[in-house]
Amino acid sequence: xxxxxxxxxxxxxxxxxLASCSGGSDNNDNEPTASESTGVAGSMTIWVDETxxxxxxxxxxxxxxxxxxxxxxxxxxxGDIRTEFVQQVPTGEGPDVIIGAHDWLGEFVSNGVVAPxxxxxxxxxxxxxATKAFAYEGTNYGVPYAIESIALVRNDELATExxxxxxELIEQGKELxxxxxxxxxxxxxxxxxxxxxxxxxxxxxxxxxxDDGSYTTELGMxxxxxxxxxxYLKKLxxxxxxxxxxxxxxxxxxxxxxxxxxxxxxxxxxxEFAAEGMTISVHEVPSAGGEPAQPFVGVQGAYISAKANNPxxxxxxxxxxxxxxxxxxxIHAAGGRVPALTASADKMTDELAKSFGEVAAAGAPxxxxxxxxxxxxxxxxxxxxxxTGQEKDPVxxxxxxxxxxxxxxxxx
Amino acid sequence: MSIGQQAATPPHxxxxxxxxxxxxxxxxxxxxxxFAKLAIMAVxxxxxxxxxxxxxxxxxxxxxxxxxxxxxxxxWVYFSRRAIPGKYLYPGLLFLFTYQLFTMVYTGYVAFTNYxxxxxxxxxxxxxxxxxxxxxxxxxxAGYPITVLEDADxxxxxxxxxxxxxxxxxxxxxxENIDAPNDGARITDIxxxxxxxxxxxxxxxxxxxxxxxxxxxxxxxxxxxxTDATNAYVYRSVLEYDESRDVMTNVETGVEYTxxxxxxxxxxxxxxxxxxxxxxxxxxxxxxxxxxxxxxxxFFQILxxxxxxxxxxxxxxxxxxxxxxxxxxxxxxxxRKFYRSxxxxxxxxxxxxxxxxxRGMLNERFGFINEVILQGSSVPWLTDPWLAKFSIIMVNxxxxxxxxxxxxxxxxxxxxxxxxxxxxxxxASPWRVLRSIILPLxxxxxxxxxxxxFAFNFNNFALIYMLxxxxxxxxxxxxxxxxxxxxxxxxxxxxFESGVKQYGLASAVxxxxxxxxxxxxxxxxRKTKQLEEI
Numbered sequence: 001x002x003x004x005x006x007x008x009x010x011x012x013x014x015x016x017x018l019a020s021c022s023g024g025s026d027n028n029d030n031e032p033t034a035s036e037s038t039g040v041a042g043s044m045t046i047w048v049d050e051t052x053x054x055x056x057x058x059x060x061x062x063x064x065x066x067x068x069x070x071x072x073x074x075x076x077x078x079g080d081i082r083t084e085f086v087q088q089v090p091t092g093e094g095p096d097v098i099i100g101a102h103d104w105l106g107e108f109v110s111n112g113v114v115a116p117x118x119x120x121x122x123x124x125x126x127x128x129x130a131t132k133a134f135a136y137e138g139t140n141y142g143v144p145y146a147i148e149s150i151a152l153v154r155n156d157e158l159a160t161e162x163x164x165x166x167x168e169l170i171e172q173g174k175e176l177x178x179x180x181x182x183x184x185x186x187x188x189x190x191x192x193x194x195x196x197x198x199x200x201x202x203x204x205x206x207x208x209x210x211d212d213g214s215y216t217t218e219l220g221m222x223x224x225x226x227x228x229x230x231x232y233l234k235k236l237x238x239x240x241x242x243x244x245x246x247x248x249x250x251x252x253x254x255x256x257x258x259x260x261x262x263x264x265x266x267x268x269x270x271x272e273f274a275a276e277g278m279t280i281s282v283h284e285v286p287s288a289g290g291e292p293a294q295p296f297v298g299v300q301g302a303y304i305s306a307k308a309n310n311p312x313x314x315x316x317x318x319x320x321x322x323x324x325x326x327x328x329x330x331i332h333a334a335g336g337r338v339p340a341l342t343a344s345a346d347k348m349t350d351e352l353a354k355s356f357g358e359v360a361a362a363g364a365p366x367x368x369x370x371x372x373x374x375x376x377x378x379x380x381x382x383x384x385x386x387x388t389g390q391e392k393d394p395v396x397x398x399x400x401x402x403x404x405x406x407x408x409x410x411x412x
Numbered sequence: 413m414s415i416g417q418q419a420a421t422p423p424h425x426x427x428x429x430x431x432x433x434x435x436x437x438x439x440x441x442x443x444x445x446x447f448a449k450l451a452i453m454a455v456x457x458x459x460x461x462x463x464x465x466x467x468x469x470x471x472x473x474x475x476x477x478x479x480x481x482x483x484x485x486x487x488w489v490y491f492s493r494r495a496i497p498g499k500y501l502y503p504g505l506l507f508l509f510t511y512q513l514f515t516m517v518y519t520g521y522v523a524f525t526n527y528x529x530x531x532x533x534x535x536x537x538x539x540x541x542x543x544x545x546x547x548x549x550x551x552x553x554a555g556y557p558i559t560v561l562e563d564a565d566x567x568x569x570x571x572x573x574x575x576x577x578x579x580x581x582x583x584x585x586x587x588e589n590i591d592a593p594n595d596g597a598r599i600t601d602i603x604x605x606x607x608x609x610x611x612x613x614x615x616x617x618x619x620x621x622x623x624x625x626x627x628x629x630x631x632x633x634x635x636x637x638x639t640d641a642t643n644a645y646v647y648r649s650v651l652e653y654d655e656s657r658d659v660m661t662n663v664e665t666g667v668e669y670t671x672x673x674x675x676x677x678x679x680x681x682x683x684x685x686x687x688x689x690x691x692x693x694x695x696x697x698x699x700x701x702x703x704x705x706x707x708x709x710x711f712f713q714i715l716x717x718x719x720x721x722x723x724x725x726x727x728x729x730x731x732x733x734x735x736x737x738x739x740x741x742x743x744x745x746x747x748r749k750f751y752r753s754x755x756x757x758x759x760x761x762x763x764x765x766x767x768x769x770x771r772g773m774l775n776e777r778f779g780f781i782n783e784v785i786l787q788g789s790s791v792p793w794l795t796d797p798w799l800a801k802f803s804i805i806m807v808n809x810x811x812x813x814x815x816x817x818x819x820x821x822x823x824x825x826x827x828x829x830x831x832x833x834x835x836x837x838x839x840a841s842p843w844r845v846l847r848s849i850i851l852p853l854x855x856x857x858x859x860x861x862x863x864x865x866f867a868f869n870f871n872n873f874a875l876i877y878m879l880x881x882x883x884x885x886x887x888x889x890x891x892x893x894x895x896x897x898x899x900x901x902x903x904x905x906x907x908f909e910s911g912v913k914q915y916g917l918a919s920a921v922x923x924x925x926x927x928x929x930x931x932x933x934x935x936x937x938r939k940t941k942q943l944e945e946i
Contacts, residue, residue, distance in 0.1 A: 042614030067610065083913070090533030092470060111532040112541030112687030118645055120555040139545060188795065188883055244795065245777035306541055312617040315640035370529075374911035377892045381885045388795065391887050404890045407706075408911055 043070035044096040044310040044317070047085065049078035051268075052099050052300065055146070055335030062330060063321050069313055082107065085305075089113040094305050096314040102133040102299040105141055106370035114141045115304045117315065122323040130340035132213065133299040133365050143318045144301040145328065146337035149360035150194060150266040151295065152286070156279040158261035166198065166288035170241060173261055180241075180260035186387075187247035190380025194264055195233075196296050200364060202229040202289030206375060207367050215367040217409065219375075222402050225289075230386055230394035232288060237387025244384050267356050271336055274352060282355035284362065297363035299340060374408035453490055457483060482506060523919035524692050529912045531675050531688045538689040539653055542660065542677065546651040550634040553646035557597045560613050560620055560641050561605040568619045570636060570644060571599040571607075580605070581625035581636070613641045651685075660685060697920030706890040707906065718898040721804065722869040726862055728809045733816025734854075738846070741824045752821070759814035767878035770807045795884050797895035804896055807879055808869070819861055823854050855943050863936035867929045876901045899925050 048056055053075050064071040074095065076084060082104050088094040090113070108114040116139050123131050123140075130144035154162060158176060163169050173181025185194055192199075196206075204225040207215040221229075236242045246254075248269075255263040256276055263269070264285060273280050285293040302318045304311070321327050328344035331337070338357040339345045348354050366372075382391070382401040391397035460483035467475040486506075489498040525531075559571040561580065569582035573594045580602070581587035592602040599607070613620055624635040627646055634648040651660050651669075660669040660677045669677035675691035676684045702708050736755060740748050758766070773780040774793035782789055793803045827850060835845045876882060882897035882905060892910055893902050899921070907918030 041611035086532060090537055107529065110530050110686050112538055116544060118639060120643055120645060189881065243777065245775050250778060310617055311621045311639065312613055312641045319640050320642060377909055377911065381892055385885065385887055390884065407890065
């Protein structure tokens with residue numbers, strides 16, 4: 001008896017392990033499709049992570065009922081979903097559709113794991129920035145469903161007027177005798193995403209842009225603008241405004257406790273503040289360097305696997321269904337994100353979502369080129385080293401960062 | 413393969429005249445045990461056959477062969493009379509092959525390839541992606557709602573309505589006018605074809621999306637294709653692949669791209685097409701660690717720290733564990749059981765969790781240590797290079813001493829008391845007894861465990877990753893590595909966190925680390941042999 005169990009487990013384990021590791025299995029063979037006998041038109045698999053699954057559960061259910069197809073939703077961890085998708089698609093074990101952010105696009109295209117989509121006339125229904133975000137070298141690879149960006153969230157019980165510049169805002173916070181004049185989450189690894197509005201206000205975007213708004217692979221953070229920003233970081237660090245001990249959780253807690261009138265954050269925390277019963281309002285981040293402070297705009301959307309087992313169903317869901325007003329309303333009702341479909345966005349009643357939508361409209365799209373992957377880690381780490389004072393010379397540190405990113409881009 | 417057959421017909425037990433022979437094995441007598449075995453083997457064979465069928469269906473021949481051998485051997489081992497030892501060894505061997513050797517071989521294979529971002533799959537996949545990414549819509553052409561049709565031979569065709577005129581075309585036949593009623597957008601009824609509904613389309617998805625219907629007899633006008641079976645657009649391929657010559661050609665510029673030995677299609681003037689595919693690159697990944705100046709610079713520094721960290725982790729945990737074990741081994745201590753169970757506590761928490769909790773407690777501004785114990789001072793426990801190293805050793809001490817305490821306690825209790833007593837009678841001081849009797853005897857049984865602990869800490873990725881993430885980062889280094897990174901976490905950050913994933917490089921360095929640890933362990937074990945000759 002006992003002899004058999006390990007052997008069974010081994011046979012099973014062997015089958016599973018080998019199947020999951022075997023690359024290059026060919027999906028063009030005539031596989032037996034189970035769908036023909038189950039009475040549904042077909043089946044497909046969708047991967048979505050825990051931060052987006054709430055948006056999609058009901059809309060996927062509706063689609064499945066309407067089209068008579070069987071849809072399997074697989075929840076993946078947000079830290080792994082990208083990497084896993086890139087690894088699994090070639091083996092034929094990947095999903096038909098993956099829900100994610102537009103800045104994954106570069107990685108997906110350079111690995112050949114996503115399929116192009118053609119929106120045709122439907123493209124006109126979306127905010128232009130949203131569809132552009134899913135384009136790479138003139139081809140579209142995804143369909144957007146929501147737009148989001150960070151903004152300045154104000155605790156209206158502590159402050160009712162917001163000044164025009166960031167320095168005045170800090171002054172105001174100090175006068176109010178708040179524990180923190182303004183909360184800007186960083187953490188030990190840095191957080192260039194939350195810092196970006198301040199950086200753009202110095203006129204130092206991460207990459208330079210073409211005339212049509214698409215990013216080039218040339219860094220735009222160099223030169224005097226970048227140096228001024230680096231100096232400013234050091235100044236804020238010296239004043240204690242920026243602190244590597246304050247990560248997302250600490251910032252959120254402090255704001256809920258009323259220890260600061262302002263926090264720079266996105267809808268994900270703002271909705272929590274509202275749920276706590278706080279009176280808050282959403283504003284553009286005041287400029288620190290004289291130019292408009294543009295936050296990164298992230299676009300959420302759906303991609304289709306290059307090796308989808310059910311390409312027609314996947315395209316039908318992504319292109320034809322997600323572009324309907326009904327689906328966009330459903331997703332907005334479920335998750336509260338600002339819809340990328342203009343018709344749905346115009347109908348929004350939620351004040352918070354509206355204000356976030358207005359801030360995002362003036363933001364800068366997050367680059368989705370593969371080169372962006374080389375930027376993130378260096379960027380945050382350098383900013384932390386500057387404002388904590390580890391790097392004595394901010395300008396030299398900044399220039400070294402640019403050099404490192406460029407050599408990483410040039411061939412790693 | 414008639415695997416089931418063997419199970420169904422047990423070997424005939426030859427009738428023996430000599431009754432009372434008691435050596436009959438269950439395989440030859442129909443006892444309950446035999447039927448139990450039969451049932452279990454039937455289940456195993458069923459799983460095996462299912463696995464074989466599944467792997468055959470997707471064409472995974474490596475899996476298929478491995479599984480076939482495993483199943484055949486399993487049946488032979490458990491039904492033959494000769495393979496008695498095999499009956500006990502086989503499951504273990506199977507696990508060894510599957511979970512150890514296979515992963516090692518696979519890691520070895522990846523180490524010699526350029527697997528990573530941009531070289532993620534096979535050449536066939538790369539070609540199909542490149543072709544699909546380079547089908548561009550012909551400018552100024554409209555999109556058409558389509559009807560998906562099937563002719564009498566089962567071939568798929570598209571029907572469109574162009575200015576009220578119905579047209580039909582298939583793979584090699586350009587669109588031509590046809591007399592069929594339509595509602596202005598789609599054909600409603602057509603002779604000689606069936607109009608496919610959604611379920612029928614779903615059953616023929618690949619054919620539908622791979623269909624290219626030429627707009628006219630001139631191929632330069634482009635062809636209709638659809639992705640969702642409801643709308644079609646006119647596309648023209650910018651690149652065409654010639655299989656016989658293995659060349660990609662840009663039809664607009666005439667530039668030819670040929671496969672390079674780096675796994676990319678490259679033009680004569682060096683322009684690469686993306687994506688590429690996986691190719692063998694030989695020992696490049698192994699030498700990169702030493703030839704790439706960005707890696708070799710910090711490599712030595714990190715290597716030294718890795719040894720220091722592993723050595724100090726073992727030394728400190730062993731010293732504390734031994735000291736506590738000696739104290740609580742003394743019969744004069746009261747409540748020894750209680751204290752001993754208390755000391756096991758850190759060992760009972762998962763290390764992942766503990767490291768994260770410590771990370772929070774050591775936070776410079778909000779951490780429990782600075783806030784409560786040190787009354788609001790701001791000691792940079794995790795942000796100062798030296799203090800971070802110190803914190804790592806201390807947290808590892810907290811995590812690791814109970815284990816050492818346990819093994820030392822066990823060994824101390826096995827030292828015969830008469831030896832210790834005779835030493836005391838001879839007037840040896842307690843210090844002398846410890847040095848000359850207890851430690852040598854203790855080392856005989858604990859030295860191998862210390863070596864394995866060293867090997868474990870040499871690769872203690874979880875602690876570093878959870879507690880400091882390798883930080884604080886080296887300022888001015890071209891890579892994102894910090895003063896608490898050990899080799900394995902350095903590999904992790906180089907291969908996964910610096911933007912471009914390089915699985916080949918990561919595998920190669922893992923193998924190098926494996927060789928390091930192997931050599932150290934081997935030297936260590938040779939030393940322990942000498943210890944045993946006391």
